Amino acid sequence: MGGDEPQPPGLGPATQQGRTYNHGTLSGYTAGRCRCDYCRGAFSLYRAARRAKGKDNPRPRRVRETDGHIPNDWFRRNIWNPALAAAGLNFKPTMRDLRHAHASWLLNGGADLQVVKERLGHASIATTERYLHTLPDADETALEALARTRNRSTRSITDGG
Structure with missing residues (x-):
């Protein structure tokens, strides 16, 4: 050879x-x-x-199919992680933490439980009721809402409308 x-x-x-x-x-x-x-x-x-x-054959470039929402990994890489780094927090909040805070703040502000259920996409109102534990003054908020409703209906009768 x-x-x-x-x-x-x-x-x-x-x-x-x-x-x-x-x-x-x-x-x-x-x-x-x-x-x-x-x-x-x-x-x-x-x-x-x-x-x-x-x-x-060379594969075509992979295209992510979405339903119109921003993909999780894109949001996490481009928005969420840079925001966490800029905030300089000593803990790492999650998306679930944001959902929980959003629901709790809505309920604490007097939002209707059904409205919060629909905003969060819960199938059952029982799931949304889990957020009620964060409201130490839930009874006062409910009474204030009742008082506002009663005052509104009293005014409309006396105002002639």
């Missing part, structure tokens, strides 16, 4: 871990273990045969 011909199959050079493998194996070539002429030729023939069968 001359020096320009590919070497015959056999064991290739040992890796740093001391492992050897047969020349011409795809795993050895793709892992970058051997770039000898024989391995390079074997890999080239393999790829040419696959392309001839219509395989291994």
